[in-house]
Amino acid sequence: MSLTSTKAQLIHVLADQESKVVALSGKWGTGKSHLWRQVKEASKDEKIKGALYVSLFGLSSIEQVKLKIVQSAIPSADRHPTWWDNAKKGWAAASKVLESVHKGFSALNEIALLAVPSILKDRVIVIDDIERKHQKLSVDEVLGFVDEFTQQHGARIILILNSDELSDPALWDTFREKVIDQEIRLDTSPAEAFDIAVSLVSSVYADRIRATVEGCGVTNIRIICKILRAVKRILEGQVLLPDDVLARVVPSTVLLSAIYYRGFDDGPDFDYVLNGSGEDWSDWGKKEDELDEEGRRRAQWRLKLRQLGIHGSDEYERLVVDYLKSGLLDVTEVTKLVARYATAAESMRMHRLRDQLYEHINWHHKMTDADLVAEAKSLVTLVHHLDAPNLYRTMRCGLGADRRQAGRRSYGGPLDRRVPAELALPGRWQ
Known part of the structure; x- marks a missing residue:
């Protein structure tokens, strides 16, 4: 109950x-x-x-x-x-x-x-x-x-x-x-546990932390309190952070803290998160029943990280892990990374919107083609922020029908949607 x-x-x-x-x-x-x-x-x-x-x-x-x-x-x-x-x-x-x-x-x-x-x-x-x-x-x-x-x-x-x-x-x-x-x-429930924890340890980032805590299914109040303190310590002194920067740093900080404090069962480990979200290309192209137990676990973790809005890692995640393990924090390095993210806020928004569109194409069957086209058009003015590998991945994996088929083979099948022709945006994406 x-x-x-x-x-x-x-x-x-x-x-x-x-x-x-x-x-x-x-x-x-x-x-x-x-x-x-x-x-x-x-x-x-x-x-x-x-x-x-x-x-x-x-x-x-x-x-x-x-x-x-x-x-x-x-x-x-x-x-x-x-x-x-x-x-x-x-x-x-x-x-x-x-x-x-x-x-x-x-x-x-x-x-x-x-x-x-x-x-x-x-x-x-x-x-x-x-x-x-x-x-x-x-x-x-x-x-x-x-x-x-x-x-x-x-x-x-x-x-x-x-x-x-x-x-x-x-x-x-x-x-x-x-x-x-x-x-x-x-x-x-995670929501009830978070309500109790945040009454004990307040946080200006409570709403964003709550989303990841609930996404991870953490119900241990003591652990949620530790997560709140970890986020507060790491981002202490960072003021007026843009939403895109918060969307970049808060979910991974919460996830890594939950991993360290053993806040949820059968979750990824540090190595998985730090090594490019555990990409293992040997899994791609395989049907679900062709994956071994470890492969199915990685597939579940990939899905979980996408749901949490975590699509990669860099120096920031390594800094968080070092802090959790040692208790020592390089405040200067945190400030430099946050400043870099703030400068690149528009680029980060591009990546976030791209990932959101990818998610909607593959998994949100109730969204109409017109909705998807509108989302895709919003990326046009930001597309210059994508480097060549990410642009290719966006074209092939986010907006192409062949990505839909690859997803079907790897995850047991996202929804069978015909990708609207407008989403290919051939004149702008090539």
């Missing part, structure tokens, strides 16, 4: 007092903890608003878990004085029992551990980062703790976890059947 629908479902489930153990699962970094905080802050239920929180990150024993919960309970004492008075009575009684057994049991930790049932009685407890616990702390210990405190002490437990990362999925499935009353899975 999306973030919005998952939030509504979680609120509904929490209102059902019979649901003692609720699991909120989803991929890492997709906003599960963020969603819980929103629900907690907006809730009118005092128990939900006073929920205790513990992260299992690095914890190696159930005793450490209990002590963490005790520590999280203390700051809430002023907000819930009645509950705290009852807890202190239980704690005092536990202290006397221990000391009556043996003076050596007066240590604070031991008293606190015995007082845990009093502290957790009838409380809502959020247990986060189960998959990041220490390997010494087993899943069955955690879920045994959950079962004990819900059944014997009236507690309600909310588990926040990335179930894909649990070390023992089979054991988790068993406890899902025996312990968990309701499980809600969060499937955050």
